Amino acid sequence: MNKIKKIISLFFFTILFHNGIFSQAKISTIAVIGTGYVGLVTGTCFAHLGYSVICVDIDEKKINELKKGIVSIYEPQLTDLLRKELSRQKLFFTTHAEKAIKQADIVFIAVDTPMNDDGNAYMGYLNTALETIGKALQKKTIICIKSTVPIGTTDYAEQLLLSHNVSSDLFDMVMNPEFLREGSAVYDFLNPDRIVVGSHSFEAAHTIKNLYEPLLQEKIPCVLVDPATAETIKYASNSFLAVKISFINEIANLCEKTGADICQVSHAMGLDKRIGSYFLKHGPGFGGSCFPKDCNALLHIAKNHGVILRTLAACLQTNQEQRTVPVKKLLEHLVSLDGTTIAVLGLSFKAGTNDIRNSCAITTLELLQKHGAHIKAYDPIANNAMQKLFPDIQYCNSLETALCGCDAAIIMTDWCEFKQLENAPYHQIMKRPLIIDACNVLDCKNRFLQHFVISKIGKR
Numbered sequence: 001m002n003k004i005k006k007i008i009s010l011f012f013f014t015i016l017f018h019n020g021i022f023s024q025a026k027i028s029t030i031a032v033i034g035t036g037y038v039g040l041v042t043g044t045c046f047a048h049l050g051y052s053v054i055c056v057d058i059d060e061k062k063i064n065e066l067k068k069g070i071v072s073i074y075e076p077q078l079t080d081l082l083r084k085e086l087s088r089q090k091l092f093f094t095t096h097a098e099k100a101i102k103q104a105d106i107v108f109i110a111v112d113t114p115m116n117d118d119g120n121a122y123m124g125y126l127n128t129a130l131e132t133i134g135k136a137l138q139k140k141t142i143i144c145i146k147s148t149v150p151i152g153t154t155d156y157a158e159q160l161l162l163s164h165n166v167s168s169d170l171f172d173m174v175m176n177p178e179f180l181r182e183g184s185a186v187y188d189f190l191n192p193d194r195i196v197v198g199s200h201s202f203e204a205a206h207t208i209k210n211l212y213e214p215l216l217q218e219k220i221p222c223v224l225v226d227p228a229t230a231e232t233i234k235y236a237s238n239s240f241l242a243v244k245i246s247f248i249n250e251i252a253n254l255c256e257k258t259g260a261d262i263c264q265v266s267h268a269m270g271l272d273k274r275i276g277s278y279f280l281k282h283g284p285g286f287g288g289s290c291f292p293k294d295c296n297a298l299l300h301i302a303k304n305h306g307v308i309l310r311t312l313a314a315c316l317q318t319n320q321e322q323r324t325v326p327v328k329k330l331l332e333h334l335v336s337l338d339g340t341t342i343a344v345l346g347l348s349f350k351a352g353t354n355d356i357r358n359s360c361a362i363t364t365l366e367l368l369q370k371h372g373a374h375i376k377a378y379d380p381i382a383n384n385a386m387q388k389l390f391p392d393i394q395y396c397n398s399l400e401t402a403l404c405g406c407d408a409a410i411i412m413t414d415w416c417e418f419k420q421l422e423n424a425p426y427h428q429i430m431k432r433p434l435i436i437d438a439c440n441v442l443d444c445k446n447r448f449l450q451h452f453v454i455s456k457i458g459k460r
């Protein structure tokens, strides 16, 4: 019956669409379930595009802060934009999911899908969101999954709702993945390379496509596919970026042996349009809440289908080993770390964020502790976050304090602030002028750095 209904609606929809009737479909209210990095940026930016948006979360404290324009995550532009849309009364926050869902024409699900211990994605928050939506639906609503979810989840979600006796007349499922980088998420939302929309419903797909109309006027491609394809595009995109990083890190390790210049290798590779210059920057490996999670999830999804993704498995293995390189380099200079004092400069998983999830610095701190070193850690904004994981190390509130009296320093995050080392004789305050520049932040030709021994990844 379902299939016949869909064919008939597709037939009439196609007629309506070609008569331009559909494009006037009016979206008045959007609900967003989940106010993490993705949900908050999505809700705020849709409000900025002119829609009325209600963001929902179970965390009452967080919602009360958001109502006052207080944003707990460090995301440039987000706070200003959120406050502007609050004052324009285009953006609202609530813990009452049911009320928000009843008012909405489209409900985005942007809940966390963290990695289970076995590497699969945890679906508990998504299931709860779906059940809440199923109970609250009163009118035809588009349910749009924004979270990164295993391939097949959108179809699973549809079956789950139908199994809870939610009428198929009341909803259409869509998968609309995000490609937001932490630290530039607002920019990435408003300047996407492409919009991906996955649905079996032609009408629902075009409704979501039309949501982005203000952006699509910039001729940004919109790819309309089925849900499983949309889910795969997200995982494959993130996984490929991770593979690119592991590849350049392996080439960097080779350059250390051959004497080739990894920066020039990477630059010249990137000039090939087929390769592209992005995500070819070598370093201590990739971290963050997405790459490790998404690569592992895709590996497990493939394995569950009897497919071995050898390239991706090798990428993750390489990344695990790469994370140990900074301390290995330190041990090439200091026979033993026992009783030494080492400054760890940079704790967040990348510059521009205070997020330490899967940060390479975590591996460095663990290894330094294992080798008996006393650690002085400094990050421009991530000290507090790391203190929750490593409460007994010393946290410093400036670069100078961290370096004072140290036997060596390791740069673990590519914060520009660490280029201060090029502007003053910091070697005079260290016990030993030794720097492991794991992120290739420093220009060794700089006159102040002539006093240092600087060891870099990818440099002999």
Ligand code: UDX
Residues within 6 Å of the ligand: 178, 179, 180, 181, 182, 183, 238, 241, 245, 278, 279, 280, 281, 282, 283, 284, 285, 286, 287, 288, 289, 290, 291, 349, 350
């Ligand atoms: C990533 C994807 O880029 C984004 O599209 C997706 O939606 C979420 O996951 P994010 O994890 O926020 O975004 O950060 P990203 O800038 O991609 O960096 C990820 C990791 O790769 C960081 O640890 C970064 O330091 C590292 N990296 C990045 C490199 O080591 N080399 C590079 O050239 C680029």
